[in-house]
Amino acid sequence: MFGFFSSNLITVVDGIAFGVLLFTIALGLSLVFGVMDVLSLAHGSLYLIGSYIAVSVSTAFTPTLGFFVLALVLAVALGSLAGAGLSFLTRPLASRGHLDQALLTLGVAFVVGDLLAQQYGREVRTVAPPSPFDGSVSVFGSTYPTYRLVIIAVGLALAIAAYLVIERTKMGALVQATVADAQMVRALGVNTGRLMTGVFAVGAALAAFGGVLGAPILNAAPGLDNRVLILGLVVVVIGGLGSVAGAFVGALVIGQVQTLGVSLAPSYAAFLTFGAMALVLLLRPAGILGKGRLA
Amino acid sequence: MTSDLGTSSRTDQAARPDTGPARGRAGRAPRLVLAAALLLALVAVPFVVPSDAANLLSRILAFALLAVSLDLLVGVGGMPSLGHAAPFGVGAYVAGITAKELTALAPVQLVAAAVAGAVFSALVGWLIVRVRGTYFLMLTLAVAELARTAADQWDQVTGGSNGLVGIPAIQVVPGGGPLLLAGFRYWYVLAVAALGFGLIVAISRSAFGRSLRGIRDNEDRMASLGYSTFRVKFTAFVLAGAFAGAAGSLWTVQSRFVSPADLGFNVSAMALLAVVIGGRGRLWGAILGAALVIFIRDEVGAQLGGRGPLLLGITFIAVVYLLPRGFAGLRLHRPGRKDPA
């Protein structure tokens, strides 16, 4: 038993790195769904925009920490703008149900994907990790890239921050109340329009932030937007739509499924992610931490 | 524009069908004439245009049958599936394998594919129809992705990622020659697709269709009225799977090739978008939606130097804003007649 753990410990660590990266995408997706009832299929595009910002910054400058932070700041700024834009685009469809929003946001995703491919080409683009973290360290006796430890640290900090904002601030309470019962919040005289735009902007900024953060390990290429989107959807569905803690738990679960799971059952690797999602949905249809809002 | 929306505040039912019993005979007659004229025009296609249009139309018709069967689920039954490519692909594989191993007789392949689509849907539907809304969407997506992966891995049967190749041309009657000409193939596809549309419309108008719509609009109420909502939804799921399987066999007739991509997310998403573009619950709208999607993707997109997805994306955005209720919203205005609320 101990042998099993020691030989897989590094894989578990890597699963956490991957999981917290997924969390940056899933959190926005989940909040936007919870607050606005919008399943935004353009969320993967926001991630990819972030990755390409990292590409632009790292080709223009040397990959120092300062410029990496600059890329993060740019991504957050552009991401929030894009999110606010998406919120205006989807607003007129509020009464028309998920499928119309899916059609719209998928249309936006196609357009953005094409424009990015025109701008950056269809070849894979790589981003070097910021220079202080460009090497490897020894973790549990294995060589491990330092940058992935940075991802874990940043991702966990982000998760704690998100938790505090949602649980401890007035804004967070409003968001939670809107997830639970949007009509009630509106009836209380709250400007839900501003709240929704804000949540969409924050969610989009998070995805773009994740795009920069993930670029040094996942690169940037056309099609990555789709894969990230699908993983994000799997995470939020597993965790429970509209819940911060759910997105976090779901992200960690999928992170482990994609690393530890793959390592333990490589022949079934292709089935694992969707198998896990189907299993969770069948056992707990509202997700691991969902509150039973099924419809 | 008159509305048949009623005053419901629920969000997921924007396009309410008007195919219920309240519609009078008088309103139906011109529509039947229109449908008959359209059918005649479609039959005449191979006489008028070259074979490439017949092939394109065959693809459109097969995809349209898939879209209409999905509309039975989404529009009539309120079950938004993002995995309808699964029974479609299962049908396509079974039709292809039947053609290769058993017989070139198309009706046999058709029945085998429809049965396979139904059996597959029954196996997974038993669990899937218990969840609703977005969770239904995601669970169907997961099942379809698992099915696609299985098709990818099971290469002794499916040919794996290289696909199932060497499917012979179909025969329609025993001892008849293989249908190599696009025009004849098209007539077969048209006949089966028309039969399929007719059956789906009949199902949607039957007592069963009415209870399905009732469940879509208010499941709890229907349950309290004593309906087994599970049984009705499950039956609809299996029926939609059977028609999707039949559509898969038509797809194979035309392309004579099946690959795991036929069960993939793209096919599911395009079918769902065809339904939304057409206007949910208006079964004929899905046909137009399917035609538009296939035409843009295969015909225009292939000549745009890789900008096909851009055009598709712009089309989706435009449809959402300009046709809020899909093509079905573009009804000929008939003065003096109000739709029942």
Next chain:
Amino acid sequence: MDIGLLVPQSGVYAPIGEDMEQGFRLCLDQAEGQLGGRDVNVVVADEGESPDTGVPAAQGLLEDGVSAVVGVVSSAVALGVQDAFTEAQVPLVVANAGANAITGPDVSDFVWRSSHRIEDVSGSIGAYVAEQVGEGSVFVIAPDYAAGREHAAAFRKTFEGAGGTVAGEVFTPFGQTENFQPFLSQIEQSGASAVYAFFGGSEAVSFARQYNSFGLSQNLPLFAAGFVTEGGELEALGQDAEGIQNVLHYSPQLDTPENQKFVEAYTAAYEEPPTVYSVQAYDACQSLDQALEVGTSGPEIVEGLEGIDTIPSPAGEWSYTDTHQASYTYYLREVQMQDGQPVNAIIRPLTEQ
């Protein structure tokens, strides 16, 4: 006369499609727009990423009445359309798709291939790797789809045939694997002394970079099918690719007068070095140039293809085998840095033509 060019212009294989189109058009421009002395009009169709777009695009070209079609990146598309081409009696010159079955023993009269066959690629390096690792063992890793499995099988056949030991083999989910850590960890634990890999596109880049950052490159030499370090992948990898020994039938570094002339003309036209994909399509065009001298009907073009003696390829002269397969010479290449740019230096031929 219309010639169809079926290459991916959208989706993940679009960069390969672009190189192919450039190679084809360079050959056509050099022939002043004529093949076999006839004016040619090129009709391009987008193959897309998978058969659900590629098969209709191929059928569309057939319906447009083209005299022959060149291209096809995906093996599934090539296998899916071969019957349609045979029935329409239109020749298809495959210029990238590598599946062994395309030019198998029962190849159609109308299907030809001016590009690699997977078995020839990974099969030609097996004996060399066996010799290099000696008493050690090799771990084989490839994406889990038909081409990946064919590469792995081809490598194992000649590698084990030469007395090599395989420490393990793993297939990664195709098109969904960005993180190779679990597989790299498995490789480390297997006790292998070297690795043989095949990947393409973004997976090739991720795999090779992570192979370095997880420290495997310090202990386990990486051998690969040359696609891992070709074209866009090589450019994206940069220094991360240095030292990877790989096998393929072309490199712009090939030191022959024909190739230098080709590289010069190609670089002048497109401001980037040619890739193996450009050459394969260039050679498809050269094949048609010879074949079209016989006539323009399908059977006449086939007769012309059958009559080809050799193709004066930038990769070295080659001819079609009895099963319509181009018989290239395969080279051992090694990625070296030249003026800060990674290049595939030719070490030596691995096969005789």
